[in-house]
Amino acid sequence: MKGGQGSRTGPGRPEPPMLQLRPLFLPEPGRSFEPSGHGEPGDDTMAQGIPDYKVFGVHPVEAERVFWYRWITGHQVSFALWRAMYDIFGDSPDTMPPRPELDVLAACVDAYSAMLLYSSTVPCAHYHSHIRRRMALQHPAISGTWAPDYRPVRRLFRGKLSWQGDPACEPLGTAVARNAAAHDYIAAHLVPDGLSLLQQSIGTPAMAVSQEKEELYDNLFLTLRRPISRIQFVGQLRARVAEVGTxxxxxxxxxxxxxxxxxxxxxxxxxxxxxxxxxxxxxxxxATRLVARHQLQGVGA
Ligand code: HEM
Known part of the structure; x- marks a missing residue:
């Protein structure tokens, strides 16, 4: 059964999406992309416009499947956005990127905020009984601070890069502030007592993020580190955005x-x-369109 938007199971009744999770392949943080392979298919995953969606869904859903899919996919898309942001300033963090790239950064931050909302559309009780429980089984102190792709862009989210005070960075600054508010908001919504798993797990011996913790984090979110090309990177992002739309x-x-x-x-x-x-x-x-344009310029796709 295909989850295409246009397909229908009966008159006026769209077919339910498959919500099939897939592994996300990313290079190690800081590692460059591979050159696009000889004969690698071009970029055939062009964004095709976005569907409308209703705020309140009509068809009853299978809660466990939908919300686990959203939790994992929302994180995977966030990782890809962080990686795309790293590619803009990571090599020379002291140099202000030109205006078009500042726009890509701001769009990525807003898209990450959108993914915070998407991931946290799970009912609170279900979050605690299923998602948080599953995360705590992976590691009792698991935390966003363990996200390997976040580490290299953390200074931007903290407003710590020397050029972030420049007036040209105002839209980016606004997006970063919106993002902090979005994270605080969904954290307070899902965990009203405010304690993250990391904060709850008193007595965790070493607070430093080890490679093992990063691997446990990647593993939970089905993220595998391997060399990939920019075309493959953009293709994975676009495919997920299409699925989120469906x-x-x-x-x-x-x-x-x-x-x-x-x-x-x-x-x-x-x-x-x-x-x-x-x-x-x-x-x-x-954000996906801007990332694709930035990543694929000069790749010939
Ligand atoms: C929806 C998915 C979420 C994502 C993608 C996410 C992402 C992150 C990231 C990247 C950090 C590191 C920030 C830094 O080091 O500056 C972080 C930290 C944190 N997050 Fe989230 N977060 C999510 C949901 C939540 C929820 C539901 C809570 C509820 C308690 C929460 C509470 C915290 C807290 C308290 C921290 C500070 C460090 C810690 O104690 O773990 N987050 N998060």
Missing amino acids: DLAHNGLYPNVEGHHHPVVTGHSGGIMMTLVPGALRALDE
Whole structure:
């Protein structure tokens, strides 16, 4: 059964998306991409426009499958966005990137915020009984600080790069502030007591992030380190964005779980997250187009 948007199981009834997880292949952080292989197929994964989606889904979903898919895929897309950001300033962190690249960075940060929202559309009770439990079994102190692709871009998210005060960086600064607010918001929504697994696991001997912790983190999110080309990198990002679009178009941002919806952002509490509710896919699509253009210029794809 194919999960294509246009396919239908009956009159007016779109076929449910497959929600099949796939491994994400990325180079080790800091390692360059491989040259595109001789005869490697060109970029045939061009973004085809984004579907509309409803905020509140209509068709009942299989909760475990949908929310585990969203948790893993939302993280994988975030890793790819972080990697794309690294490629813009990672080699020379003291040099301000030119304006078009600052725009790519801002778009990636906003798309990462959209993925924070997408990943956290899981009902709170389900998050605690399934997702958080599964993460804690991988390691009781597992944390976003272990994400290998985040480490090289962390200074940007902390506003620590020397050029971030330049007026040209204002849109990027705004996106970074929005992202911090989005992370705080979803953390408070899913874990109202505010303690991450890392903070809960008192007595964890070494707080430093070891290679083993990074590997456990990668492994949870089905991420494998191996050399890949830029074409393969962009292809993986585009494929996931298309799948997220299919999921949202079929299931809505807030899926129908046994007749109930579980909104993350509500009118009175949402603040800047409100714009992401209808605009998550647009933010993701925009970033993906800019990343593809940046990554593939000169590759001949
Ligand atoms: C939706 C997916 C999430 C992603 C992609 C994510 C990502 C991250 C990243 C990259 C960091 C490192 C920040 C840094 O080192 O500056 C981090 C830290 C943190 N996150 Fe998240 N996060 C997510 C969900 C959550 C949730 C649900 C909580 C709820 C408690 C949370 C609480 C924290 C806390 C407290 C930290 C600080 C370090 C720690 O104690 O682990 N995050 N997160």
